[in-house]
Amino acid sequence: MQQRVAVVTGAGSGIGRALAWRLAGHGFALAVSDVDEAGLKETVARLEPYGPVLAEHLDVRERAAVQAHAQAVEECFGRVDLVVNNAGVALHASVLEQEHEDVRWILDVDFWGVVHGTEAFLPRLLAAGGGHLVNVSSVFGLVGVPKQSAYNAAKFAVRGYTEALQGELALARAPVTAHCVHPGGVRTEIARRARVGVSEDAERTAAVFDRIARTSPDAAARAILRGVRRGRPRILVGTDAHVIDALQRLLGPRAPAVVAAALGRYDTRW
Ligand SMILES: NC(=O)c1ccc[n+]([C@@H]2O[C@H](COP(=O)([O-])OP(=O)(O)OC[C@H]3O[C@@H](n4cnc5c(N)ncnc54)[C@H](O)[C@@H]3O)[C@@H](O)[C@H]2O)c1
Numbered sequence: 001m002q003q004r005v006a007v008v009t010g011a012g013s014g015i016g017r018a019l020a021w022r023l024a025g026h027g028f029a030l031a032v033s034d035v036d037e038a039g040l041k042e043t044v045a046r047l048e049p050y051g052p053v054l055a056e057h058l059d060v061r062e063r064a065a066v067q068a069h070a071q072a073v074e075e076c077f078g079r080v081d082l083v084v085n086n087a088g089v090a091l092h093a094s095v096l097e098q099e100h101e102d103v104r105w106i107l108d109v110d111f112w113g114v115v116h117g118t119e120a121f122l123p124r125l126l127a128a129g130g131g132h133l134v135n136v137s138s139v140f141g142l143v144g145v146p147k148q149s150a151y152n153a154a155k156f157a158v159r160g161y162t163e164a165l166q167g168e169l170a171l172a173r174a175p176v177t178a179h180c181v182h183p184g185g186v187r188t189e190i191a192r193r194a195r196v197g198v199s200e201d202a203e204r205t206a207a208v209f210d211r212i213a214r215t216s217p218d219a220a221a222r223a224i225l226r227g228v229r230r231g232r233p234r235i236l237v238g239t240d241a242h243v244i245d246a247l248q249r250l251l252g253p254r255a256p257a258v259v260a261a262a263l264g265r266y267d268t269r270w
Contacts, residue, residue, distance in 0.1 A: 003028070004079075007073055008030065014217050017039070043055075081130070089190070091106050091148075092148070125176045141158055147270070185209065185213030
């Protein structure tokens with residue numbers, strides 16, 4: 001029997017690394033990529049005892065590079081079964097204060113990275129006659145949050161794009177499933193690597209994130225893979241994600257004001 005193959009972008013840290021490790025444990029061969037060479041190397045060291053690994057430096061903003069990566073995966077393994085468009089970055093800044101370039105950066109990585117990954121791999125999954133496409137959004141793809149407008153825009157876009165695709169795959173009775181993942185706070189490096197507005201204190205923002213983020217990367221990876229196994233179109237990760245999802249359903253357009261008030265009470269400088 002041929003070994004199943006999984007592709008994970010942004011696998012040099014956090015949720016991507018944990019996913020790759022879990023998948024290797026489940027017997028998948030892995031294609032991992034990242035812009036962070038050192039982080040990727042560490043991930044590869046953890047994966048190698050399990051089986052074959054293809055590791056490539058990949059910037060998901062570069063469409064041609066993502067296409068070339070898909071080609072390399074095909075040449076290396078001859079198949080692909082599961083693709084996780086996970087690579088992401090964050091920005092903590094108000095609408096008035098954030099740099100225009102930073103807004104573009106967020107959209108380029110967090111939204112266009114997902115589009116590039118989908119365009120490169122979905123036709124291969126379909127041609128193979130089955131598989132799973134997993135696009136990582138956020139709870140910030142469910143509700144708007146102060147100082148997250150660019151991230152919100154990118155993550156709402158990932159959700160819209162993926163939900164539309166889910167409809168298309170259902171109408172076509174395609175053998176491929178698409179999943180949109182909405183993690184709550186997961187204890188990773190994302191906040192420490194984030195860009196912030198000039199009047200924000202980066203250290204403090206990261207410390208607040210560390211207090212809020214309750215889910216471990218490994219628990220997040222397990223929740224994501226469970227959701228894929230169960231065929232869930234929307235995969236919520238962490239208790240906080242379930243609470244925010246419920247709030248959004250209950251309050252509709254009033255949810256952002258309630259979330260803003262809760263954050264303001266939690267941290268007066270938010
Ligand atoms: N940690 C959380 O609380 C949380 C919550 C909701 C959603 N998410 C999402 O989960 C995903 C993974 O984030 P994480 O928390 O593991 O963060 P992380 O910073 O630990 O890992 C993200 C990885 O993506 C890589 N990356 C950044 N820009 C890239 C690019 N242009 N091309 C390729 N790789 C790039 C980074 O080098 C890093 O290794 C992201 O999409 C993030 O938005 C995280």
